[in-house]
Amino acid sequence: MAAPAVIRQALATAVSADLPVILWGAPGTGKTSSVVALGAAAGLPVEVVVGSIREPSDFSGLPVLREGGTWFAPPRWAERLAAGGGGLLLLGELTTAPPAVQAAMLRVVLERTVGDLVLPPEVRIVAAANPPGQAADGWDLTAPLANRLIHLDWTVSADDIAEGFASGFPVPEFDLKDAAGPAETAAARSAVGAFLRVRPELVLAVPDTPERAGRGWPSPRSWDMAARAFAACEHAGAGEAVLAELVLGAVGEGAGFELLSWRRDLDLPDPATLLADPGARLPDRLDRLHALLGAVAAHVRSDGGADSWERAWTVVARVAHTAPDVAASAARSLARSRPEGARLPTTMLELAPVLRAAGLLR
Structure with missing residues (x-):
């Protein structure tokens, strides 16, 4: 289990790199408050949208007549993000959202589109969820939605909690960096592509159970997220522990460990x-x-x-x-x-x- 500081840095790196990420953790462990603190550190307004109290139309848009045609009107939270030119969208309690609502979220996470409104590129997406067995009327995450996210296991430290009760809980600190450039990203994609030439069977490996399909697994899309995570970590000087959390969270442990081991053995000239x-x-x-x-x-x-x-x-x-x-x-x-x-x-x-x-x- 990674230390809380490592997970916080992995979260900050993912947000800096515009990688959609989901935090998995038990109820009451500070996931939402930490994301709000991250938004404040990044200077981004935060919109919290809770899955359990939403309908599919809250993401796919409500059909209304407009100028002789049908317009899929976005909800107010999307309009606020668009009007502000960016922000941080927190999709809370994802495992309390039924499959129909999760399906409506797909275009939001991947294309930043809500109804007929395209959100600004500066909108970042973070989700939070309890394991289905700990969520109220919990659902497994659907495979298409899970494959659009980097999965991080949110942890808390007993020492930190004890210290917080004794002297107050400080606002979590996040070390945010600027994004990697196109050349760094291209180099990382080339390296991941070289690995997949060696292990072509890992290009796509859809899990065979709903539980496993609801976490990170290998697909062309998640390999691209892993490559972007490589570029972001190299650019920010993040440690191996942060890189490992992001890569394993994108493509799963089996494929992720193979990629990390292969990369360590490359030893290529500059x-x-x-x-x-x-x-x-x-x-x-x-x-x-x-x-x-x-x-x-x-x-x-x-x-x-x-x-x-x-x-x-x-x-x-x-x-x-x-x-x-x-x-x-x-x-x-x-x-x-x-x-x-x-x-x-x-x-x-x-x-x-x-x-x-x-x-x-x-």
Whole structure:
């Protein structure tokens, strides 16, 4: 069980990265008050929407006639978030919401859409739930809704509670960071993609019981959340414990532990260092080559310079001698990001078979 401080930091990192997250914990453990404190720390107004007292129309919109057509009118809480330009939406008591209400929440969590109103991109989503056995008339979380969230187990410390009774409960503190950039996110996605080439059976593994389907499990969507969590943790300098909570919360323990173990064993050279010395030693394993070339392509896109783009082709050419399939994947990525004024390097002549396999030559 992770320490409360680790869970708080994982929650703050997820909110900073715009990753929808759900806090699982027993009643009366301060989930709602902590989320309200997080909103205050982030300077975001908080709207608390409790699932047990809502109808599907509170999320899908109430149909009304408007200008000769039907308008799915959003509820007031959504209008307030839209008018404020952003905020933190807390979906409380999720396991007291029946399946019909959970189904209506799907577009809210994934697309930030309530009825015919699209919420601003600055709206962040946090949910809270008691385990179904501890909730009033509890329901398991439906698999589609569970797969849209990162699942964190909310914990409390007996020492903290005892100290709070003795001297008062302090407002929880949250260390909020800015979001990772596009290059960092692209590099993390490339690394996760390289892992899934090694373990393709983990791309999609729908659980076989409602209980397991109601928590984190592997799908393309949850792998993308795991990649974004990687980027956010790298950018914020979060520790391994925080990263583990977010990755396991996205794709489940089995798949998540495999990804974390694989990542620790990568030991890849820095893309900038490799481009400065294209003759540097390359990894032997295919999965490491995939991860390395993905990181190089992400670095080149971020750099935007013609020199970096041209140097990257030298690395691709070296890989092509031993792993043409890996080189072809990187070639497609580089070809899409050619900077203005970049010359086609002479090494591309050696890559004709690879470029043809990548669909870049006829």
